[in-house]
Amino acid sequence: MSSSKKTAAQTPARDTAGSSGQESDDTAAWTAGRVVIHSARDVASALTHRSGPQKGALAIVILALGGIFMDAYDFSSLAFGITQIKGQFGLDGFMTGLVNAAIFIGAVMGALGGGYLVDRFGRYRLFTADMIFFVIAALGCAFSPNEWWLIFFRIIMGIGVGLDLPVAMAFLAEFSRLRGKGNRSQRVNSWSPAWYGATGIGYLIVLLLFLTLPAAQYGHLWRFVVGFGAVPALVVLIVRRRYLAESPQWLANQGDLVGAVDILRSKYNVDAVLAQKSQLDRAVPAKASAGSFKALFSAHYRVRTLVALAVSVFSTFGYNAVAYGTPLIISSMFKQGPLVTILSALVINFGFGVGGGLVGVGLVTSWGARKLALIGFAVQTVSLLILALLGIPTGALIILAVLMLAMFIFFQAFGPGAQLMAYATLSYPTSLRGVGVGFNQAVLRAFSIVSLIAFPVLAASIGTNVFWIIALAPLLGALSVAVVKWDPTGKDVDAEESYAVAVDAG
Template identity: 65%
Template structure:
């Protein structure tokens, strides 16, 4: 399909128009095609303050995703007691956000490629605000399940567009490249999770004991506050991705944003009457293309990394409070502090380390090492069983090792595989499909873990250890590494 080179439509709020923005001195780059846009951004990436603000806002969206996912983790025990839930209903409350995430991801991936990153990015925070307030006020389990489902839709919509922004507002290689920026989602996720436990700890210490039943409601409802802040700030700084605009045939709009947000000295040079080729994107058939000969291997290994890392994460990291309270027989304060330290220290540090070393070692090698460490950690937990005395510290240390390996290895790089394996026109579809598949397995683990842990106690860790072991085998056998690959140039 062709699109004539007509003046660009009115850019979104926060996007400068025209070419009057002050650009840095140096060699002026000329744009004649979408390939030129990709080439220039691959070299220069985000140079302007506004472009870096978009990176921070994308990470802010991920912060909200993580907070909303984890905000109910500590309170699930209290919810089970207050609402009189059995193992299945407890798992359903946990998994409802994943069901929503499946719906949001599969539609969000297609919509973000069809209508652009900006529009979807501006819309998804509404889900977080409404859902957080609804969860906090839920009178019984089915209302809670419904609003958790809405929250999941918001997460599913947000992740494909956030990942697309992190990739498309970054350069290909060097410091601050696409692999590092995409992997930065991991420390953002664990910092948000740790922040959630800080809120839990503060409320736990300040509230009278007879009001601790309200603790989970306060923590969940608090998620609406940063969501509103992020939504308001986004309106000021966000702009559309120049790579997506170029793929849509809007080279003029792409050049404007490259000048206003990237700080690049670029000039549009199109002969009169020329036509710009528009790449087909945002179609359901894009999912089928993920399994075409060109992308099949990439899609398979991306799914393996996502599915096997997420299965273990949701059972262990997301279920940390349940494990420490129910399987390790520890009190509320020990559970809160242990969960906080595991996420805010070991998770965040592991994620930051993964960002720092991905350029040197590549996503594939780091992911493989992470899966191996996770297998060792879960195997040790299975051997320890119900810990007593000093073994309690060993068991909690293994949970910390698991989260550390997840944050720096497969947990970080699952987004690299899903985001950086496909060109701009397929990026949203690729992320959305990967996310929806990942969340389906998350539902299985969240529904199954409370039931299996009740029936098998600590022997459940033997089953969980199979997931990282399979992940290590898949990465070892499939030699695809998305680090530093210019997939748009391939396209």
């Protein structure tokens, strides 16, 4: 695409005369009115700068958060039951960690493939596929006769999660305006409270079953919790037929300007019309390929990719140990019974996780992703060091220890846990977004496998001293964010001058 074409396409033309059909000259920002679409860049600008109601787009955002809900629920559904699984199947520390980590093995495969597929074949098709994965895997896990079948279906479940996250984040970004209420940064950050809400609901189901099931059935409680995951997946599958639509920016990037205009009109209430055939600029970014992964490390995107990986890896290493290990920490390391364990995990996720996530959504526009991540990492480091100093708490110190776990989760949801998706999603244009999120998630989940296998082994051998090791993760995360100045908040990455060059690297 020539530089003159790129400049002319920075903003869509607006029909100011109404009946005259004359297009206005390009302006520095898009304003309301009839938008004449000449190119894929016009579609991107109309999405970025639009104003007014967006009920259709909001429904799609809610469906995308439904996918996030499924991801979180499936990831955390075994967190409480892993103790029962360990006893039921006679697992040692390594096999216990492997059962936990199996979903991440699948997630690595799903994320690498899903990131590419979502950019190659579209958001809509992949969203349907991953919901089917969730239904099959949830039921398979619930009826697993031994640990190997459980591991197999957890891997299938992980593939679904790996496919879903690039899709969900693309929907959240591409069906949101750049600035103002309901902007991209806020909606991408909203994945965090949705994640902890799903985790909390998982523990709420555990609590209800714990209080109603006969004691003889407690060993199978985990099967009910995991199997329930098929229910919301089926609901999302059914509802998507009415509300879900393909991303108009993705369609435009495939050369389908007619389809993009149709969705702009039906889902965004944008008065968009297609320019005359002679005025169309059909130049589009290169389609997703193996070269797209190379583009993530091109001169323009290299620093963004590396800092996004740092936030993701260091955030997730600590989160896996604390969040997924919360029941193990409270029951085995803090020596508490099952009811206290369930209630503590429920309060930590619903109260502190959802609360921290909502605070982050409210502050990200004014504070930025970088500042929130830096504060979150710093507080997490302090909370883990306090847990390490407390050792096995007794008396009133138990309350302090649980509070430190809660503070860790609050600032995870508020800071790096939310911002890892902001960095991975908003650092790249539409043509690279799926690949960017998928690659980030694949690396993140690979490190998750290590941490989930290592944590039970380390916890069994060194007890609460394991917190000294875990504290290194947020400390390194804070240092990474402090050194690298990139902040994706409010950046119009689709309008960058190097857009066409970068995506053509493949």
